[in-house]
Amino acid sequence: MTEGNNASPWGDLAIETRHLRKEFGHKVAVEDLTLSVPRGEIFGFLGPNGAGKTTAIKVLMGLVRATSGSARLLGLPPHDMRAKERVGFLPELFRFHEWLTAEQFLDFHGQLYGMALEKRRGRIPEVLDLVGLRAEAKYLLRTFSKGMQQRIGLAQAILNDPEVVLLDEPTSALDPLGRRDVRDLMRYLKSQGRTVFLNSHLLSEVEMVCDRVAIIDRGRVIATGALQELLAAALEVEIEAGGVTPAALEELRGLSQSVESLDGRIVVRLADREDIPAVAEALMRHGGKLYSLGRRRGSLEDLFIRVVEREESK
Amino acid sequence: MKLLLMARFTFREALHKRVVHGVGALSVAFLVLYGFLVWLAYRQLGEMGPAQMMALQFTLLGMNAVSGIGALLAVFLSVGTISSEVEAGTLHAIVPKPLSRRDVLWGKWLGYAAMLSVYVFLLSLAVSGIVALFSGSWSVETVPSALLLVLQSLVLLSLSVLGTTFLPTVANGVVVFGLYSVAMMSGFMEQLGSMIRNEAMVNVGIAVSLLVPSDAMGKLSSSLLQEGRSYVERIGPFMVNSQPSMWMVAYAILYVGVLLVVAQAIFSRRDL
Numbered sequence: 001m002t003e004g005n006n007a008s009p010w011g012d013l014a015i016e017t018r019h020l021r022k023e024f025g026h027k028v029a030v031e032d033l034t035l036s037v038p039r040g041e042i043f044g045f046l047g048p049n050g051a052g053k054t055t056a057i058k059v060l061m062g063l064v065r066a067t068s069g070s071a072r073l074l075g076l077p078p079h080d081m082r083a084k085e086r087v088g089f090l091p092e093l094f095r096f097h098e099w100l101t102a103e104q105f106l107d108f109h110g111q112l113y114g115m116a117l118e119k120r121r122g123r124i125p126e127v128l129d130l131v132g133l134r135a136e137a138k139y140l141l142r143t144f145s146k147g148m149q150q151r152i153g154l155a156q157a158i159l160n161d162p163e164v165v166l167l168d169e170p171t172s173a174l175d176p177l178g179r180r181d182v183r184d185l186m187r188y189l190k191s192q193g194r195t196v197f198l199n200s201h202l203l204s205e206v207e208m209v210c211d212r213v214a215i216i217d218r219g220r221v222i223a224t225g226a227l228q229e230l231l232a233a234a235l236e237v238e239i240e241a242g243g244v245t246p247a248a249l250e251e252l253r254g255l256s257q258s259v260e261s262l263d264g265r266i267v268v269r270l271a272d273r274e275d276i277p278a279v280a281e282a283l284m285r286h287g288g289k290l291y292s293l294g295r296r297r298g299s300l301e302d303l304f305i306r307v308v309e310r311e312e313s314k
Numbered sequence: 315m316k317l318l319l320m321a322r323f324t325f326r327e328a329l330h331k332r333v334v335h336g337v338g339a340l341s342v343a344f345l346v347l348y349g350f351l352v353w354l355a356y357r358q359l360g361e362m363g364p365a366q367m368m369a370l371q372f373t374l375l376g377m378n379a380v381s382g383i384g385a386l387l388a389v390f391l392s393v394g395t396i397s398s399e400v401e402a403g404t405l406h407a408i409v410p411k412p413l414s415r416r417d418v419l420w421g422k423w424l425g426y427a428a429m430l431s432v433y434v435f436l437l438s439l440a441v442s443g444i445v446a447l448f449s450g451s452w453s454v455e456t457v458p459s460a461l462l463l464v465l466q467s468l469v470l471l472s473l474s475v476l477g478t479t480f481l482p483t484v485a486n487g488v489v490v491f492g493l494y495s496v497a498m499m500s501g502f503m504e505q506l507g508s509m510i511r512n513e514a515m516v517n518v519g520i521a522v523s524l525l526v527p528s529d530a531m532g533k534l535s536s537s538l539l540q541e542g543r544s545y546v547e548r549i550g551p552f553m554v555n556s557q558p559s560m561w562m563v564a565y566a567i568l569y570v571g572v573l574l575v576v577a578q579a580i581f582s583r584r585d586l
Contacts, residue, residue: 024585061410063586082414094403099330111319111409156407 013075014039014164014195015060020053020069021219031219033069039163039199042186042196044210044227046203048308052219053199054092057168061089065136086114088162090153091309092169092199099141101151102133105141106159110185113160128154129286130188146173165189166197183209207300215307223307227300231306234298234306237276239266240291241283248286255279267296315415319420321428324395326334328429333390337383341437344383348376356448367547368397369449374536374552377439377459381532382466384434389490391426392474394483400586423574424473430467435460459535466531470494472573473526479581491527500517501529508556516556523558527566529556 001225011247022030030052032257037043047053059071062078076083103124110120111276117235128134131151136144146151150173157165167186185210186196200206206213206226214224223230224231242264252259255278258269266281276295283290328334351373359368396419400403409415438460446452473493477486504519506512523530537554540547548554 058586059407061406063409065583065585081412083413084410087410089407090412091403094407096404096407097327098328108323109407112408112413114316114412123486153407156316217404234316 003120012039013037013072015071015073015166015197017056017060018069018073020056020071021067022052022059022064023067024140026228028219028247030059031067031246033216033219033221035214035221035224037195037197039195040190040193041211042190042198042209043198044206044213045199046206046213046304047216051206051216054168056216057089057197057199058218060270061087061103062167073114082111085160086163088157088160088165090150090157090165090167090170094149094153094174096121096141096149096152098157098179099140101138101140102128102144102155103137105152106155109156110159123159123161128160129154130158130185147175147178150174151178151181153274154182158185158189160192164197166199168199169201170198171200171202179205203300204303206210213300215304222304222311230303231298234303235273236296236298237268237270237279239268239279239283239294240264240293241266242289244283244288245286248283251282251286252279255282316417317424318326318419320413320417321424323443324422324425325428328391328426331391333387334429337387337433341383341432341433341532343442344379345437345440348379348441352444352448354577361424362391369445369451370539370543370547371550371552372445372449373442373453373456373539374550376445377438377463377535377539378532378552380434380437380441380460381466381535383437384430385470385528386464387433388426388430388467389474389494390488392422392471392478393487393490394478395422395426395475396478396581397481397483397486402509405586409431411585414561416578419475419578419581420574423471426471426475427468430462434464434467437462437516453539457539459538462531462535462538462563464564466528466535468570469526469531469566471526472570472577476577476580479487497522497526497529498532500535505533505555507551519556524560524565526539526542527569528547530562531566534558534560534562 013036015035017033017035020030020033020035021028033052033056035056045053045057055064059066060073060078062084072080073080073083073087078084086272087222097108100108106124106127107120110124115123125134125137128137131154133151133155136148141149141152150170154167154170157167166277171182174182181207186198189196190211198206198210207262210227212225213227213230214221216222244266249259249261252266252268256268256270261268270276276293280290280293281285355368355372374480396405405418408418438456442452442456443462470490474490475487477489483487500519500522503515507515507519533554534557536552537557540554
């Protein structure tokens, strides 16, 4: 399902793109991206490698110019200073100024945001706390591990208390504990009414925190919507039955999108809840013995693989 | 103002660069060696008499060395300031902040320009101070002459800043040093042409110095020191026969401005 735009054109959205296209020479990085990210949610931006995610984020951050189409941050074009002041960004591959201490680094970025000295003095210890680097405030960035660099990157992204935070692979260098910290941070930002736009390969992580996702491939959105609705739409039923005849399986195939059968266990994927009784009825009509029948909640990974494979087989 | 913030930051950052530490150490070694040579020469000349005459030659030698080191520093400081920071992703965290790309580019230039100006000016004064110490005479032309060397380094800095907006770091270094060498060579041709009264050679020299006015600034700097001196005093490897017009100073300043405007236009359109 795709988000409708019946509300005011750019009004309540944190991020919106319309028919965004970016070509590098002959290579099309983003083909036709139309995306709506409501405010106050954690939005997962997913897709296989080379799908155009980082390019799309770079367009939103004003690092790359779109070939055509439009992009809006908080209703403003990406180059607009009023948008830049209210947005935070953690780039994917970065190397910060290694000759600075964590504190000096944040002070410089605070000045780039235009924060006054007083404000910086108050805010820097706060964000160092939030990313768990309070004790390392006086350390040179040169001495930081990859995980610590990612944390300090997060700190500069939230330094100005932004309304929207775009995180490009924020946990790629972190261990499981670090990842949990980042999830907690994202939830905290959401509780403060902030919007988090998360590009991540870690689907389990996305599944844990995101309210809404968009899956893109070849620079187009191939699935988007509220995460719980998308997962619920992937309706799977697991059946344990005996005496299932080929004729019964044949009938099940007629009812469903896919049927997998192994050792008396059958997993049937259905389009509609009303098909569940029909499945049970068909099995029994063919003389099968039904021991159990349960609905299985699909995982984001299943959904991801299914929609991407469907797209790529086109 | 964000431009000045970038300039201050760039200046501080440069203080942490190895190339600056290297050039700093090199400069100290140079001044020691230079002082020693001048001392050796004066110890002998003092007995012979023409010490006053040699003061000019020593100053010219020292100033030419400053010019060379200044050129090196100008290029090495800035050769990858955009290109390598795009590669490292450093700019990806800076450009999305509420400042324009113009502030980033001009701020970087200004930071390096401040460092070069201080460095080249102080080193020039040190050179002429060493000569003054032994010869007992100090020429007031040293100050404008040093300022011209500053301008020369700013011309090279601006070329390098322009190059780094669209060329990879190493290619930019090669191109800027290439242009610097071509300017030096055609400057030499111009002097030679003037000596043998070959107008074509002089014209080619002038044309090249319009394209890359670095050597013209160096020649002007040298010729200022030679002004009003006798032929016998001036004769030597740094003698200027064909003095570039003083309008070249205005031209070089304009040239720097135009390069920066072009660099800004390229950088503003570039995908990072």
